[in-house]
Amino acid sequence: MSAAPAPPPALATRDLVAGYERDLPIVRGIDFSVRQGEFVVILGPNGAGKSTLVKAIAGLVPIHSGSTHLAGEDITLSPVQEKVRHGLAFVPQTENIFATLSIRENLQLAADILPRGRQAAQIDEVYSLFPDLASRRGARAGNLSGGQRQMLAVARALVVKPSVLILDEPSAGLSPKIVGEVFARLKALNGAGITIVLVEQNVKAALAVADRAVILVEGKLRHEGPAATLSSDPIVGELYLGARARQGENGR
Amino acid sequence: MNPQVLIDGLMAGALYGLGAIGVTLTYSILRFANFAHSELLTFGAYAALALSSALGALSAGLLEPIAPFSFGWALPLAGLVAVALTGLLALAVDAILFGRLRHRRSSIIVMVMASFGAALTLRSLIEFAFTSKPAYFTRELQIALPLGQGMRATPDQLLSLALAAILVIGVHLLLTRTAIGRSMRAVSENQALAGVVGVDVRRVIRVVWLLGAALACIAGIMSGLLVQLRPYMGFDLLLPLFAAAILGGIGSVPGAMLAGLIVGLAEAATVQLVGAEWRTAVAFVILVLVLLLRPQGLLGRAQA
């Protein structure tokens, strides 16, 4: 008897080329793979193509060539609204909630793809994770603070119990204290079995919660390694952290 | 002022409101001003006319007026089919024209110009098929009932008002209480995010066309019943419809109806106080004032 085959990666891309215009690839040939239950952070300077990569995986940016896979299934051609039905949830970098809808409606909208009988239970489960949202269900999402909006965006993504959760810079514009809360929440979700892919500029905080990091530069993966050792890696400093340090941020 | 102004204004206003709901929904979701919307009114009215004549030819009893109204069962039956046909027409125009332009990511001005072209084509086809001579659903005369305070209304008018009220409430509930309504509001705010949460945007667009076309058809039939049918009946409503949609706030169904009534009442009052020749100027003045003073409209949200 042969050993059980290794489970397929939770999420993978093969030689992915993607971009907004046909003749202008932004993501230029990326092989990227995330194990089931892993917490991976994607780092890289501004304009490196991090958002474009995750948007292409989510179905929001045209894929020119290559493929994307979710738990071994090829999802390259499935339209954006189908990805979430396959178990892939995405929280975009900006405008990631419906400001004109209430908190309840934001969550219900996400739940609408579930069988009717499960909707209320799964929304309640999310409310129990986010008591701040539960206490203000009727509030217009547009009236929430920045931190609450990010929480709502994450909560909305969780309603469908995704197997993989991709977040694009959820810490942007938040105070360090709130960033800590958001990341702790992500760590807990990861502990509960959800595979997480996090795009971040906030290097230190991200490396503290992630298992592994990859660094994207000019549309290509330039380096990867365990989060714990990556921040002291000289190549990383050169590619990325050095540039950040010169800007006086994240000095290390 | 003669209190009859109130009835006349409400009647015209209810019609504007119904048409404006279609305009406001398609505008908020498709993101362009569809100047062919008014031709859906005309098409719906003429489709109902052709179908009810055909039904009447099959069975003369269907033309027998249902007391106290002026029309027989042929009209509501034909109206139901006409609603479906108008919906199909809207879907066809979208498939042939607007959908292709969306796919090419055409600019808003291109979409608007295309809608002018579609309007012209539809209007000419209707004029070709039915001639420009006015037509009527029925030749029955109706006695206007006294409503007190010197106001009078025919049973047809009262029925139309009631139907308009029911439709507004129905569409409002659809938007606020149902899954498809939630998807429509989500798409109108952020199409990309709606896709990410699992909304099939193309399906929502189809539903919006069907809904807008259905309301346009019903408004067209009402206009044909209360006034007359002419190939230019929709075109003449274009300005008041857009004035009402924008005054109400793009995307707001109660706003569109409220604003439709305001435009209708303002027109009726102007006819009475200033003169009938000023009637068409009213919608224009309202439109300009809203755009200058409160571009988000009465019940609309400020655009981010």
Ligand SMILES: Nc1ncnc2c1ncn2[C@@H]1O[C@H](COP(=O)(O)OP(=O)(O)OP(=O)(O)O)[C@@H](O)[C@H]1O
């Ligand atoms: N909607 C768009 N249309 C065309 N080009 C775009 C679009 N969005 C981003 N780009 C371009 O794609 C490149 C990569 O942008 P992207 O947003 O993926 O970078 P990023 O790594 O996420 O940067 P940041 O850290 O600032 O979020 C940039 O050159 C940018 O100008």
Ligand SMILES: [Mg+2]
């Ligand atoms: Mg980005």
